[in-house]
Amino acid sequence: MTSESDNAINNQKPTHKPRPWVDLLVSIIIPSVILMKLSGDEYLGSVMALVVGLAFPLGWGLFELIRYGKKNFIAVLGLISVGLTGGIGLLELNAQWLAVKEAAVPAVIGIAVLISTRTRYPLVKTLLYNPTVLNVDKIQAVLKKNNTEAEFDARLQKASYFFSLTFLFSSIMNYILAKWIVTSPSGTQAFNEELGQMTLVSYPMIAIPSMIMMIAIFYYLWRSIRRLTGYSLEDVMAPHLADKVEEKSSGS
Structure with a gap:
């Protein structure tokens, strides 16, 4: 009941x-x-x-x-x-703990990405190969028809390894930046200001390179889809994204 x-x-x-x-x-x-x-x-x-x-x-x-x-x-x-x-x-802990924490968070994510490759839901699949970005059903139908699902899964797993490396890069850079910039005692105004400075510096030094890596991983994934299905990027975009692209093209 x-x-x-x-x-x-x-x-x-x-x-x-x-x-x-x-x-x-x-x-x-x-x-x-x-x-x-x-x-x-x-x-x-x-x-x-x-x-x-x-x-x-x-x-x-x-x-x-x-x-x-x-x-x-x-x-x-x-x-x-x-x-x-x-x-x-x-x-008001030692600022050393901030460096450890800044390195630990992306490191934990990277480890989680690796662990997720052994589950039914790899994180790279959740972030990049999902219905909000790509027409997954359409892609899977052709992969099944061409009997290339296993090959694509292997490439998806390789993309997961690349994905975890971006977090390893972030972990190392976060630790270096925290040790370099945040030197004041925690709990002070200077400590908070240094945290803000570290955040600003992290964009060009960490966020942008990490974003480039993410784009490269997505490009690798798309090239794999194109090779195994013959579809172009426009063919496999999620329907709502494809509609927006079509509307813009019609408007122009």
Whole structure:
């Protein structure tokens, strides 16, 4: 009786569509900016900035859990990352722990990417090879028809290894930047300012190279799809993206 009612409730939940970039924005980027830029006494203060920063990944994770019945890995990761960064400042721990934390978060993601290759849901598949980016059903149908599913899965796994290397690069660079820039005692105004400076420097030194690596991985994945299916990029774009491209072409 209980299982039947649980199944009925689960069936009523709306279909969950992966939104990795929204996850990153809400769970990691916005809380980090709040913590780095608004933790000074003239703004929110250290405690309130931590509370507000934690509210984003916590609220987003609970929303996805309640609405879709899905546990959001990125929201959990953001909660841990923001909590550790804020905790280091509040507890006035040695700045060395910030460098360790900055290196540990991308390292943990990289390890998670590797572990996910041994599961049914590789993270690279969730982020890049998903229905919000590509017409997965269309691609899979041709792969099955051409009997090339195994070859594509092998290439997808290789893309996962490349993906994990981008996080290894971020981990090493985060540690170097944290050791180089953040030298003031934690819990001080200078410490918060150095955190903001580190965030600004990390964009050209870490974020942009990592984005280039991500684009290269997507290009590798697309070339694999093109080779195994014969489709162009326009042919395999997700329907909603293809419609937007067609509208722009018609408008011009």
